[in-house]
Amino acid sequence: MDENVILTMRGITKSFPGVLALDNASLKLRKGEIHALMGENGAGKSTLIKVLTGIYPFEGGEIEMEGVEGQAINHSVQEAQERGIATVYQEVNLCPNLSVAENLFIGREPRTKCNTIDWKKMNSSAREIMKNLDIPVDVTMNLENYSVAIQQMVAIARAVDMECRILILDEPTSSLDDNEVEKLFRLMRDLKNKGVAILFVTHFLEQVYAVCDRITVLRNGQFAGEYTVAEMPRVKLVAAMLGKDLDDLASIKAEGSDTVRKDVVVDAKGLSHKGTIKPFDFVIHKGEVVGLTGLLGSGRSEMARCIYGADRAQTGTLTMNGKELKAKAPIDSINAGMGYLPDDRKADGLIGDLSVKENIYLALQARKGMFHPLSPSEQNALADKFIELLQIKTASRETPVNQLSGGNQQKVILARWLATDPELLILDEPTRGIDIGTKTEIQKLILKLAAEGKSVIFISSEIEEMLRTCSRLCVMRDGSKVGELDHDLTQNTVMTAIAGQGKEGEQ
Amino acid sequence: MKNIQKITRMKLFFPLFCLLLVLLINVVKDPGFFQISVKNGVLYGRLIDVLNRGSEVAILAVGQTLVVAVSAGTDISVGSVMSLSACFTTMLLAGYGVNTTTTIVMPMALGLLAGILMGGLCGAFNGALVSKLRIQPMVATLILFTAARAIGLLLCNNQITYIRYEPYKYLGNFIPGCPIPTPIFVTIVVIVIIMLVLKKSALGTFIQSVGINSRAARLLGINSDFLCFLCYVICGLCAGVAGMIASSRIYCADSNNIGLNYEMDAILAVALGGNSLAGGRFNMAGSIIGAYTIQAITTTLLAMGVSTDQAPVVKAIIVILIVVVQSPVFKSWVETKKNRRRAEIKEAV
Numbered sequence: 001m002d003e004n005v006i007l008t009m010r011g012i013t014k015s016f017p018g019v020l021a022l023d024n025a026s027l028k029l030r031k032g033e034i035h036a037l038m039g040e041n042g043a044g045k046s047t048l049i050k051v052l053t054g055i056y057p058f059e060g061g062e063i064e065m066e067g068v069e070g071q072a073i074n075h076s077v078q079e080a081q082e083r084g085i086a087t088v089y090q091e092v093n094l095c096p097n098l099s100v101a102e103n104l105f106i107g108r109e110p111r112t113k114c115n116t117i118d119w120k121k122m123n124s125s126a127r128e129i130m131k132n133l134d135i136p137v138d139v140t141m142n143l144e145n146y147s148v149a150i151q152q153m154v155a156i157a158r159a160v161d162m163e164c165r166i167l168i169l170d171e172p173t174s175s176l177d178d179n180e181v182e183k184l185f186r187l188m189r190d191l192k193n194k195g196v197a198i199l200f201v202t203h204f205l206e207q208v209y210a211v212c213d214r215i216t217v218l219r220n221g222q223f224a225g226e227y228t229v230a231e232m233p234r235v236k237l238v239a240a241m242l243g244k245d246l247d248d249l250a251s252i253k254a255e256g257s258d259t260v261r262k263d264v265v266v267d268a269k270g271l272s273h274k275g276t277i278k279p280f281d282f283v284i285h286k287g288e289v290v291g292l293t294g295l296l297g298s299g300r301s302e303m304a305r306c307i308y309g310a311d312r313a314q315t316g317t318l319t320m321n322g323k324e325l326k327a328k329a330p331i332d333s334i335n336a337g338m339g340y341l342p343d344d345r346k347a348d349g350l351i352g353d354l355s356v357k358e359n360i361y362l363a364l365q366a367r368k369g370m371f372h373p374l375s376p377s378e379q380n381a382l383a384d385k386f387i388e389l390l391q392i393k394t395a396s397r398e399t400p401v402n403q404l405s406g407g408n409q410q411k412v413i414l415a416r417w418l419a420t421d422p423e424l425l426i427l428d429e430p431t432r433g434i435d436i437g438t439k440t441e442i443q444k445l446i447l448k449l450a451a452e453g454k455s456v457i458f459i460s461s462e463i464e465e466m467l468r469t470c471s472r473l474c475v476m477r478d479g480s481k482v483g484e485l486d487h488d489l490t491q492n493t494v495m496t497a498i499a500g501q502g503k504e505g506e507q
Numbered sequence: 508m509k510n511i512q513k514i515t516r517m518k519l520f521f522p523l524f525c526l527l528l529v530l531l532i533n534v535v536k537d538p539g540f541f542q543i544s545v546k547n548g549v550l551y552g553r554l555i556d557v558l559n560r561g562s563e564v565a566i567l568a569v570g571q572t573l574v575v576a577v578s579a580g581t582d583i584s585v586g587s588v589m590s591l592s593a594c595f596t597t598m599l600l601a602g603y604g605v606n607t608t609t610t611i612v613m614p615m616a617l618g619l620l621a622g623i624l625m626g627g628l629c630g631a632f633n634g635a636l637v638s639k640l641r642i643q644p645m646v647a648t649l650i651l652f653t654a655a656r657a658i659g660l661l662l663c664n665n666q667i668t669y670i671r672y673e674p675y676k677y678l679g680n681f682i683p684g685c686p687i688p689t690p691i692f693v694t695i696v697v698i699v700i701i702m703l704v705l706k707k708s709a710l711g712t713f714i715q716s717v718g719i720n721s722r723a724a725r726l727l728g729i730n731s732d733f734l735c736f737l738c739y740v741i742c743g744l745c746a747g748v749a750g751m752i753a754s755s756r757i758y759c760a761d762s763n764n765i766g767l768n769y770e771m772d773a774i775l776a777v778a779l780g781g782n783s784l785a786g787g788r789f790n791m792a793g794s795i796i797g798a799y800t801i802q803a804i805t806t807t808l809l810a811m812g813v814s815t816d817q818a819p820v821v822k823a824i825i826v827i828l829i830v831v832v833q834s835p836v837f838k839s840w841v842e843t844k845k846n847r848r849r850a851e852i853k854e855a856v
């Protein structure tokens with residue numbers, strides 16, 4: 001059986017100043033298998049991958065790869081690619097100001113006879129690739145015009161299109177909808193049948209059970225075990241990841257979600273933003289959690305941005321607590337009591353080089369104004385409170401936020417908005433990349449906020465998560481709001497409403 | 508060993524180290540470097556000279572640091588803006604078209620203030636181009652880089668206006684009865700003001716946020732565009748102040764020579780201070796130390812007999828060395844070397 005092994009990593013140790021990220025971690029990949037790499041936020045999954053692909057040097061351990069004499073240590077991403085390792089990193093690292101086609105072919109552009117770039121060929125092959133994946137993009141447009149989900153698909157398409165023996169996908173599905181996930185899975189199964197070994201990192205257990213053959217679990221940078229999917233029921237897997245049992249996931253749905261609707265907090269009439277979202281009406285009451293749902297590109301994020309004033313609405317009015325709010329810039333909405341967690345963590349959320357502490361207190365500071373600075377002790381107290389509350393794994397509160405693991409970065413941004421104590425919190429994919437343990441905590445937190453009388457607009461590509469937290473869902477399609485669902489919320493009714501087949505979704 | 512590492516990791520370690528090195532070379536070359544004597548009731552000495560002559564660069568570096576941090580670009584117009592401010596002030600004080608004068612037609616304080624505000628206006632122009640029209644900082648400030656001197660010359664009716672009015676010399680030289688050169692005081696005032704503002708408000712953190720990720724900064728409630736604009740205005744005001752000093756030193760406005768090449772020194776000061784020219788995090792103290800380091804290098808070279816024409820060459824070489832040693836690539840190279848050495852030693856054991 002072991003002849004099939006294509007890659008072995010043994011006893012890998014890697015430390016960053018103040019953190020031991022990997023401590024004797026191991027991994028074994030076999031040809032034609034889909035291998036899940038699992039673990040809590042900050043367990044060391046991304047670091048292990050970056051060690052393998054030559055982004056980070058490491059201190060100890062061995063890497064062997066079939067077809068490579070001796071140690072298969074990569075010193076650069078190029079070297080890893082030449083050895084047949086294609087990677088999609090957790091943080092989409094494409095060039096936002098290049099076109100989709102350029103991003104797909106960067107570093108391996110098709111050439112004409114005179115050795116210049118063959119644009120025609122490049123664009124047509126790019127079109128072909130995107131069409132095969134059924135992704136609606138104009139390949140000549142700059143990548144930055146598209147959502148994170150599409151960017152993620154482009155990154156995947158790029159990796160898949162390279163001839164590879166090992167394909168590494170670090171949380172590729174974190175911002176994808178079920179549809180895209182299904183497309184990705186089909187692709188992965190094809191490659192698997194061709195004998196490619198696939199390493200797949202995800203926090204979604206269902207996805208592991210849907211495609212994976214084997215699971216390696218990391219805990220605190222250490223190898224915690226390798227299992228076949230068949231021998232590992234969910235409960236045991238979760239226990240292996242956390243090192244302890246988790247309370248039941250399903251039991252957190254709010255009691256009596258049909259509570260009487262009281263005071264209106266935000267009432268939007270005919271809001272629209274040219275090119276992204278058509279005029280829509282929207283009402284949210286005190287203590288309500290409303291979900292925005294729809295397919296990828298249906299305008300759910302755009303609607304949230306429009307309500308918040310991140311994109312200034314061109315038509316319509318928005319009243320907050322009975323007063324009209326004409327937000328010229330986000331600060332106006334913040335002062336009126338809103339908070340907005342954007343879906344693109346890297347581009348719209350993180351202030352990378354600043355510390356965890358600064359990232360947490362910035363929004364509150366902006367709300368207080370430049371000339372009323374928080375005292376250092378207030379800043380520290382605030383940071384410590386949220387590091388504790390959300391279990392942010394960081395060496396210290398002074399650590400630059402871009403040194404945190406993906407899931408922990410997400411927690412920092414969530415903390416930023418919780419710190420401002422807003423009346424209306426708009427959360428676009430708040431649990432992206434967050435491990436299951438903390439995810440449940442965050443869902444509980446949202447329901448607790450609602451119980452305290454705060455209102456929440458919630459967007460998630462995970463329908464189950466919305467069902468657990470929302471009491472009402474707005475259904476979006478093609479940039480307009482097509483209906484609302486407020487009773488009988490089940491996976492099925494929502495799915496049909498989104499797809500536009502059910503009558504419930506229509507108005 | 509641990510302690511040494513702690514010190515070398517400090518942000519200000521490198522700028523200070525460079526400054527000390529330059530000073531050390533000076534002392535070795537000329538033991539009299541630190542000697543300060545009193546002649547005619549005022550202080551003399553090379554150290555005083557560095558502090559005095561370095562004033563303009565230090566003040567420019569303050570503004571330049573903010574501009575670099577907020578917009579990841581440099582304001583290359585500061586030298587020309589110095590010149591324009593100086594011309595504007597002398598025109599106001601002497602009257603248009605007057606070649607040389609011993610009396611002034613306007614209160615001096617008002618004239619100086621107007622000159623500084625002129626700098627602010629130029630900064631506002633640059634700031635508007637960068638923050639509103641999103642023109643690359645280098646290109647936007649290139650406009651005034653070329654135009655400001657010409658405008659200054661127009662204001663002075665194409666001649667050098669001399670103001671032989673004694674108090675006008677105070678700002679750039681000495682106030683009677685005070686042994687310390689006035690520019691040193693001015694610099695201290697500018698630095699104290701900026702440090703107080705940075706300490707007593709969230710301006711510093713906001714500027715860094717905008718410099719690192721202006722989209723995210725806007726979304727969390729910071730007025731990114733306005734902050735960017737503001738930094739250019741502050742930079743312009745600093746150029747105005749520096750222009751006043753430079754003009755007062757020679758009690759005239761020599762449009763072609765005031766502030767010549769000062770933008771380069773200001774930018775270098777920022778780089779020497781350990782600030783990344785890619786914006787974001789900044790270190791004001793570092794920039795100021797960098798400014799005096801540059802001045803010390805200049806003074807040393809001139810004292811060593813390197814001619815004024817060749818001094819820039821030597822200066823450039825020194826600066827390249829310093830910047831390379833500070834670069835992250837070089838640092839990580841040293842780091843891996845060290846690690847490899849350590850690993851070899853371990854293996855040998």
Ligand SMILES: Nc1ncnc2c1ncn2[C@@H]1O[C@H](COP(=O)(O)OP(=O)(O)OP(=O)(O)O)[C@@H](O)[C@H]1O
Nearest residue numbers: 016021041042043044045046047403404405406407
């Ligand atoms: N560049 C870095 N500098 C310093 N520390 C880092 C760096 N990258 C990662 N770390 C630390 O290493 C640990 C492991 O991080 P890693 O990104 O591998 O986690 P992960 O398992 O991928 O988590 P997630 O599920 O959140 O993506 C974390 O504690 C993190 O803070």
Ligand SMILES: [Mg+2]
Nearest residue numbers: 046090405406
């Ligand atoms: Mg990760």
